[in-house]
Amino acid sequence: MSITSFSLSATDGKARTGVIRTPRGEIRTPAFMPVGTAATVKAMLPEQVRATGADILLGNTYHLMLRPGAERIAKLGGLHRFMNWDLPILTDSGGFQVMSLASLRKLTEEGVTFASHVDGSRHMLSPERSMEIQKLLGSDIVMAFDECPALPADRARIEHSMHLSMRWAQRSRDAFGDRPGHMLFGIQQGGLEQDLRGQSAEALRAIGFDGYAIGGLAVGEGQEAMFACLDHAPDQLPTDKPRYLMGVGKPDDIVGAVKRGIDMMDCVLPTRSGRTGQAFTRHGVVNIKNARHADDPRPLDASCTCPACTGYSRAYLHHVFRAHEMISGMLLTAHNLxxxxxxxxxMRVAIAAGQFEAWETAFHAGRAEGDIPPL
Structure with missing residues (x-):
C-alpha cells in the first residue's frame, strides 16, 4: 500500500477520533507523538516506546542534519532502519530549532543561514533544503518549512512572519512534489491574532496539504491564551484533514486541545520530566526526589501497568534517582510515556462513546485529588 488517508470515526462536540493510514501503519487519533530528537527517544528502546501505545514518533530535522547528517542516514537505509523503528515517523522542518538553538542566524526571503550549536559550522536551511533533508530521512509525515517568532511579539512582526511562512509553505509544497505514501503538512501561523490565523489558514488551504499544523503556540503565551487561540484556530482548518498542535504539552494542555478539535500533539515533557525525577500520574505530578518517598514501598500509581509501577517501589525509584543511576530515567520515562x-x-474511547465531557470531568477530578498521602 502506497496511499495515505485520514478518516474520522466519531466526534463529540469539537473532539474527534479517527485514524491516519500510512504504508508503515495506522495512527490512531487523538495521537501523542513521543519526541525522538536525535533518532532516539531518550532512555527508551524502540520496542519499549511501542509498548506504551505510541503509533508514531517525531524526529528532528535540525538535529539530524547537523549530526550525524541526513546524507549519512540515507546511505544507511533511512531514519526508520537507522533507529530501528518501523512505524510512522513525523519530522519537523527545522525552523523552530534554528530560531531557538542556533547562533549567528540571518533570516532572508531565501531561508535562514546559521551557525550550528554543536560545532559552530555554517549551514543554510530553506524550504527546498528542508524538503530535501526530510526526503533523505525518509519520514512518513513531512512538515513545511516555516518561521516561528517567539511570543510576545508585536502584531507587525507576527504578520510579517506569517506571510513569509506562507510563501515558504508554497515553496515547500513545490519542492515536496509527488511522493506517494508520504504526507506533507502545512503550518498555520499568526500568533494570537484571530484574523491573521484566518489569513494563514486560507493561504494554506489554497496551496493544499495532507494535514495542517497549528504552529507558534506553547512558546510562552500561557495556557489561557493558548486555549483562547484554539477556540478558533482549528475551526479555520479543513475538517477532513488531521490537525496537529506542535509542541504541546502538559496533560491538561493535551486534553484541552483535543476538546477544541486537535488530532495530534508532541512534546518533550514526559521524557524530559522522567530524567529529572518527575512522574505524571492520575493524581498529579510526583517528585520522586522528595524525601517522603525514601521508605515508601508503594508504587507510583497502584493502577498503572507500566514497568516502573508493576516492578518497583517509590523507595527504589527515589534511591536510584538520588544515586544518579541510569535506570531512574529509564523507568520514569517509561511511566510518563x-x-x-x-x-x-x-479520550479515543470516550469520544467514540459520546462521553468525552464525563471523561474530562473525571480526568480533572482525579488530578485535583493530588498524590496519595505519605506513610
Missing part, C-alpha cells in the same frame, strides 16, 4: 498514551486511549 505510558501515562500520556493512556490519556490518549481514554
Amino acid at each position: 505510558h501515562y500520556f498514551q493512556q490519556i490518549m486511549e481514554g
Whole structure:
C-alpha cells in the first residue's frame, strides 16, 4: 500500500477520533507523538516506546542534519532502519530549532543561514533544503518549512512572519512534489491574532496539504491564551484533514486541545520530566526526589501497568534517582510515556462513546485529588 488517508470515526462536540493510514501503519487519533530528537527517544528502546501505545514518533530535522547528517542516514537505509523503528515517523522542518538553538542566524526571503550549536559550522536551511533533508530521512509525515517568532511579539512582526511562512509553505509544497505514501503538512501561523490565523489558514488551504499544523503556540503565551487561540484556530482548518498542535504539552494542555478539535500533539515533557525525577500520574505530578518517598514501598500509581509501577517501589525509584543511576530515567520515562498514551486511549474511547465531557470531568477530578498521602 502506497496511499495515505485520514478518516474520522466519531466526534463529540469539537473532539474527534479517527485514524491516519500510512504504508508503515495506522495512527490512531487523538495521537501523542513521543519526541525522538536525535533518532532516539531518550532512555527508551524502540520496542519499549511501542509498548506504551505510541503509533508514531517525531524526529528532528535540525538535529539530524547537523549530526550525524541526513546524507549519512540515507546511505544507511533511512531514519526508520537507522533507529530501528518501523512505524510512522513525523519530522519537523527545522525552523523552530534554528530560531531557538542556533547562533549567528540571518533570516532572508531565501531561508535562514546559521551557525550550528554543536560545532559552530555554517549551514543554510530553506524550504527546498528542508524538503530535501526530510526526503533523505525518509519520514512518513513531512512538515513545511516555516518561521516561528517567539511570543510576545508585536502584531507587525507576527504578520510579517506569517506571510513569509506562507510563501515558504508554497515553496515547500513545490519542492515536496509527488511522493506517494508520504504526507506533507502545512503550518498555520499568526500568533494570537484571530484574523491573521484566518489569513494563514486560507493561504494554506489554497496551496493544499495532507494535514495542517497549528504552529507558534506553547512558546510562552500561557495556557489561557493558548486555549483562547484554539477556540478558533482549528475551526479555520479543513475538517477532513488531521490537525496537529506542535509542541504541546502538559496533560491538561493535551486534553484541552483535543476538546477544541486537535488530532495530534508532541512534546518533550514526559521524557524530559522522567530524567529529572518527575512522574505524571492520575493524581498529579510526583517528585520522586522528595524525601517522603525514601521508605515508601508503594508504587507510583497502584493502577498503572507500566514497568516502573508493576516492578518497583517509590523507595527504589527515589534511591536510584538520588544515586544518579541510569535506570531512574529509564523507568520514569517509561511511566510518563505510558501515562500520556493512556490519556490518549481514554479520550479515543470516550469520544467514540459520546462521553468525552464525563471523561474530562473525571480526568480533572482525579488530578485535583493530588498524590496519595505519605506513610
